[in-house]
């Protein structure tokens with residue numbers, strides 16, 4: 001086959017749809033874990049609260065529990081006189097039940113006594129003696145009180161299956177008394193770097209050689225987005241070595257990522273290797289994206305194999321727009337799960353071809369009231385571009401560039 005014929009006009013969205021179809025049979029494994037192992041992991045079950053939180057009406061201040069209506073009209077010159085009937089201790093249920101005109105001392109977080117519905121803050125009270133309390137300010141019903149079930153209602157869904165756990169979510173699970181939960185097991189993602197010139201980071205390099213950036217940048221991406229990276233090292237650019245490496249990787253992982261060797265060149269074997277490994281094989285070679293055009297998208301025996309371009313920036317961009325959604329699908333996350341997206345004004349004109357999505361590395365700058373996206377220009381072989389930028393601005397395929405001052409969507413790394 002003429003290798004150029006492989007460069008297809010299929011869009012990233014179409015490729016994602018095709019991949020999704022191939023992944024319909026993918027059933028992630030589920031594992032149980034403690035809360036402190038669950039940060040940034042994906043919930044495999046809906047969490048329903050077994051209790052009202054708080055389980056009792058609770059004071060939010062240090063002061064005196066009262067019946068609000070007993071304080072109505074109170075002021076510094078005309079305080080409400082209340083009878084102090086006792087003190088509520090932290091963490092204990094009280095026997096006190098307030099009658100009209102009575103108050104009980106209460107700490108922040110203490111349980112309100114029966115028949116009280118508000119708390120007067122300590123600083124608005126004066127004790128005349130051991131039993132007479134002057135309230136110098138009125139309180140409304142429910143003032144300075146968190147009601148039973150106000151935080152989380154018994155029987156309500158606290159967190160949904162597919163949700164990625166943030167620190168506050170771990171806190172909410174702890175609040176409702178759940179400390180072991182079912183999580184989706186991260187998909188294992190093999191990462192292979194190819195190229196005779198690529199050397200491990202610890203080696204000294206001879207002229208013509210470069211250190212392996214992609215294994216590290218791509219494994220980092222896999223970790224960041226919820227997968228388990230399985231780095232497979234550097235493979236020389238010949239059919240046999242690549243075949244053995246991809247075959248071994250397919251057996252031990254749910255997805256294989258290769259980098260390098262995807263463009264049309266004499267040494268490029270990725271496509272041939274994939275085609276000889278099984279069906280359906282290569283689905284697309286070439287995407288209308290810049291950077292990242294020479295991407296290979298394949299499926300073998302239900303497992304995606306993505307040939308990322310060798311240039312590190314291109315490999316990272318294709319990871320973000322294509323591989324990340326696949327990992328999200330495998331985890332049961334929403335497909336568009338990603339970084340924070342903001343709108344910013346482009347600081348200069350950027351040209352782009354219609355029919356192609358462009359991703360521009362940008363720095364974000366606050367200028368007065370407005371956020372500006374300043375392109376970090378440079379070739380897609382320069383990793384420093386990614387280091388210096390804050391995110392990617394997307395120019396959609398229907399546009400021919402953006403003008404200075406035009407709003408663009410930026411996804412922050």
Ligand SMILES: Nc1nc2c(c(=O)[nH]1)N[C@H]1C(S)=C(S)[C@@H](COP(=O)(O)OP(=O)(O)OC[C@H]3O[C@@H](n4cnc5c(N)ncnc54)[C@H](O)[C@@H]3O)O[C@H]1N2
Pocket residue numbers: 193194195197198210211212213214215259260261262263264268291292293294308309310311312314380381
């Ligand atoms: N005649 C053409 N040449 C190229 C085209 C084209 O359309 N026609 N496309 C260019 C684009 S765009 C890209 S991107 C690259 C893609 O190249 P490959 O995916 O085949 O990868 P290689 O040729 O092996 O490497 C490209 C470049 O990246 C360096 N590289 C590769 N792997 C790593 C790694 N793990 N760590 C650091 N650097 C890596 C490699 O040394 C090369 O410099 O092709 C263009 N050429």
Ligand code: MOO
Pocket residue numbers: 289290291292293294309311314315380381
């Ligand atoms: O598409 Mo290449 O991936 O621009 O550098």
